[in-house]
Amino acid sequence: MYRTPNILIIDDEPLMRISISDALKAEGYNITSIESGSDGLKAIMDNFYDVVITDIRLPEVDGLQILKKCRQASPKTKILMITAYGSVETAVEAMRQGAYDYITKPFSMDELIIIVKRLIRLRDLEDENIYLKEKIEDKYNFNGIIGKSDKMKDVFEKVKVVAQSDTTVLITGESGTGKELVANAIHYNSPRKDEAVIKVSCAALPETLLEAELFGHEKGAFTGALKQKKGRFELAHKGTLFLDEIGEISPTVQVKLLRVLQEREFERVGGTETISVDVRIICATQRDLKKEAQKGSFREDLYYRLNVVPVFLPPLRERKEDILLLVEHFLDTYSKQMNKSIKNLSLEVRELLLKYDFPGNVRELENAIERGVTLCRDGEIQPWDLPEDICSCCDAGFKVANRLHYSEPLSSALSVFEKQYVSRVIEEAGGNKTLAARMLGISRKTLWEKCKAYGLVKEKEKEMED
Ligand SMILES: Nc1ncnc2c1ncn2[C@@H]1O[C@H](COP(=O)(O)OP(=O)(O)OP(=O)(O)O)[C@@H](O)[C@H]1O
Ligand SMILES: [Mg+2]
Structure with missing residues (x-):
């Protein structure tokens, strides 16, 4: 070439x-x-x-x-x-x-x-x-799901196999781990890929509306039902129905769903005609349905019907080897979208991203990179371009130095640092102020004054000391 x-x-x-x-x-x-x-x-x-x-x-x-x-x-x-x-x-x-x-x-x-x-x-x-x-990217990109960790490779393998069948799949995992992406990947790798994949977010609708949404309704079934309407099950005929946040459905809808799963037939709300459908069902939830079933808040028989093949998406903090790969992917996506040329992260940013726990998982990482690309001015994302939560996950001095942007008067920079440092030492001392004062080389009284000045005193402590 x-x-x-x-x-x-x-x-x-x-x-x-x-x-x-x-x-x-x-x-x-x-x-x-x-x-x-x-x-x-x-x-x-x-x-x-x-x-x-x-x-x-x-x-x-x-x-x-x-x-x-x-x-x-x-x-x-x-x-x-x-x-x-x-x-x-x-x-x-x-x-x-x-x-x-x-x-x-x-x-x-x-x-x-x-x-x-x-x-x-x-x-x-x-x-x-x-x-x-x-x-x-091609190698580690499975239908838009990026990952090279062994845990994600296992997910890809499972998705490939399960896609070929018509079995019901239950996708679980914390928020932002990619459950919807996996549901799509299953559908688009399945023999049903040329038919529709219909999505229903079960948490978004109150019980009666959800029932009508899923199964449809006849004219006059309830106030406002001016004409007959097909439900999502009927619309998904021959294709796939993705029931998101399945853990949120009410006991009544649970019973109805169980029947469709067992018999593949149902009646529209307010109707008597029995309708048969050929639908592949994929569900997702952040909840631990097994526990809910044991507690009695979710029907056990329904749980077993849904959980024929479970696919678990591990949280991002348990597959840190995927982080930089995902970052590259999002950097590329968002710099193209915003017409910016940003290819790099500073070393500090790399360190922060690898240290941070990402409670919001891949979604949080994606949002952080989108923000980084938006705010970045010199072709390389810096710590201060990231959200505060991520930026503050490293030790105090580092955090302060990076957030201050080197444009503060020394006195205010020092006091920000002092506040962080003092609170960190108190933490290290297990909350013991006498020990913390000794570690800091100051008297307990001076420490107390500093804590008061920096708002590091809990209400209860205030009452005791004053
Ligand atoms: N492995 C991945 N590769 C690329 N993008 C990902 C990956 N995992 C998640 N994402 C992205 O993160 C965002 C959240 O993913 P998704 O909506 O599938 O998560 P979810 O598990 O359904 O979350 P929630 O439980 O909050 O609905 C989406 O923008 C998605 O494209
Ligand atoms: Mg989702």
Whole structure:
């Protein structure tokens, strides 16, 4: 898949332009050479260049402006700045703003060729990297469900097998673990994939409405039933019915559901005609239905009918090896959606994401990355771009340093740090203030005053000390 690299040269000195152009053409590159900065910018907007070589000092639009615009319009392009002898400071500034390298006049063409070859190699590597990443994504992407942990691989295997049959499946797992994604994957891998998959959220409707929603109703069955209406079971005929939050259904609906599961037939609300359906049922719940059945709050016979094949989705904190893979996936999705070029997380963010427990599981991670991409300003997500819960899961100093954004007066930064540090030491001391004061090297009285100032005192303690 070799492609001749495109190189753009922007320099107002004709001799310099011609020498660079000849030297690089001899190396087999496609060369465009342009005299002015504004024409150079136009060319960058209209074409893709692997490398842009630009003089820093140009009349009107100068090299730094070209650098800035090119970074925005074409982030993959590598930029090499040419500087005059003695203007290293500008060159350093250019590097700080994202130029890949600089070369100082006068220079030999051999020197320039070496740098350009390095830049081209780097571009190729980046492309290769993207290609490899896509391959990895494919490998760990099962119908949009991303995961490489053994636990998720087991889920994928089970889904593949169970999809082929018509058995009822009960998907369990905490909120945000991907239950709906799995229900879809089962349907779309099953022989019923060309028929409908109909979803009902059982928690969203009160008992009587849910009954009518599931089984339909006859005209005049209840006030407001102006005409006959088919229920979700009928609409799902030949396809799949996904009953989400099944743990929430009332005892009456439980009985009706049991009958459909056993006999595949029912009557519409207010009707006498028995209707037969051919429906594959998938249910999901966050609840532990077995326990509920033992307690008596869920029918045991229904539980066994639903739980023919159980699929359990483990919480994200028990499969941390999936976190960075999911992050890559969401970064890609949201940066494309928001038209931003964000490929990286800072090291601190990686550390935070791997440490955090994610009570809201993959949904919480997805929301955090969406927020990170929205707030991110410099191509790399930083801790302060993340929600507070995640940002504060590491130790106090780290947290404070990162949230303060380095723009606070020292006194307020110190007091934020002191509050965090003091509360952490009290925690370490198991709430024992005398021990905490000793650990902090201050008197108990000073500690008490600090606690009061920082609002670290519980009401009960206040009464005792005052
Ligand atoms: N393994 C995964 N790969 C990619 N995206 C995922 C994965 N798991 C969950 N998600 C995403 O997380 C969000 C929540 O997933 P889903 O709605 O399937 O969870 P759920 O278990 O049904 O949650 P709830 O119990 O709150 O209804 C969705 O946006 C989904 O696309
Ligand atoms: Mg759900």
